[in-house]
Amino acid sequence: MQTSLAKSVTFNGVGLHSGAPVRMRLHPADADHGIVFRRIDVIGMQNRVHATWDRVTPSKLCTLIENEDGVTVSTIEHITAALAGCGVHNALIEIDGPEVPIMDGSSAPFVAGIRRSGIRFLRAPLRAIRILKPVEFKDGVATARLEPADGFEIDFAIDFTDAAIGQQSKRLEMANGAFVRELMECRTFCRQADVDHMQAHGLALGGTYENAIVFDGDKVLSPGGLRRPDEAVRHKMLDALGDLSLAGAPILGRYVGNRAGHAMTNRLLRALFAQPDAFEYVTLDADQERLLPGAGVCRPVALAG
Known part of the structure; x- marks a missing residue:
């Protein structure tokens, strides 16, 4: 429902x-x-x-x-x-x-x-969008792909020169409240040089060390350090879920991101909807609904209407 x-x-x-x-x-x-x-x-x-x-x-x-x-x-x-x-x-x-x-x-x-x-x-x-065949968007070495899967999964990898970030990867099946347990508290991040550049151009004016993780080489400048050792890749997965939700319906499939970001995920959705044979809309039963990220997370109340 x-x-x-x-x-x-x-x-x-x-x-x-x-x-x-x-x-x-x-x-x-x-x-x-x-x-x-x-x-x-x-x-x-x-x-x-x-x-x-x-x-x-x-x-x-x-x-x-x-x-x-x-x-x-x-x-x-x-x-x-x-x-x-x-x-x-x-x-x-x-x-x-x-x-x-x-x-x-x-x-x-x-x-x-x-x-x-x-x-x-x-x-x-x-209704959900079931992925029927792989769809991919590439930009240099960065890729974003959707491929068939029974539920909804996110598989993400990042690679930064900053030693405090480095190479990180994680894969999660998003059922059974995985978002709340594994991703929701992971914060947006940037490098100190990026902060300086953005603020010099009138951006990131509301950014602080308390509402973003700021890295500088091998240092984490935000007070208290990291909430998770791999908080950076987990936040990328959080972003991916938010961007994929713009499909207009839950997705049954696997999202694979390698150095991907907001723009790439949107380009991937545009590529998906340009290929009608790559997906189908399906009406979910109760068992299928339990495969989605939000199943069982919130306290339900009576049916509306």
Whole structure:
């Protein structure tokens, strides 16, 4: 069955790149609504932006979506990952600015709020996208691929020259709350040189050592160090889940990323939907629903309707 939130939940923070205060409120929504942002600060034009793959516009540093009137919402990947990881398929997200609050740089604060809300099952079947044959997008040595699998899996590898990051890889079957156990608290990361460059160009103005892991060669500059020894690759997996959720339905398949990022994952989805014989929509039964990332994560309430 499709789900939504049981009640509204609010988050207050700052935008990672703008540094501006932002208030974001998640509301329950009906079946087949999907995940939709509404910019309540925008007047006189269409202020709703659907969180779907075809609304993504190029951005090097985050996932940014845009509607027909040019209204945008950026840095959406951590909240979309939290919704997917908690099994929430429909929500209206009101936000009073152009950027989702960064919180602590992970999805954990969003997951905590969603779990406090609980989820409501809706009287509508849940469809998923089953991958039928491999689809791949390459950019130099970087690759992103979707291939057939019974459930949903993420297999990711990264390779950085900074000794504190280096080569990391991890593979997870995402059923049985794996997102909450393994990925949700893993924070976004960057190198000190990147921070200096971004801030010199008016970006990362809301970034601190508390809402991102900052590496400098063999050093971790953020207080308290790492939450996991391989926190960097785990955060890449978190981002991948958030970006793949823009497919508009859960995916039954394996995502394999090697040095991939937001733009590559979106290009992969575009390649997938350009090949109708590479996937099919299937209506899930209860056993199949248990293979998805959010199964059993949130407290359920009575059926809606």
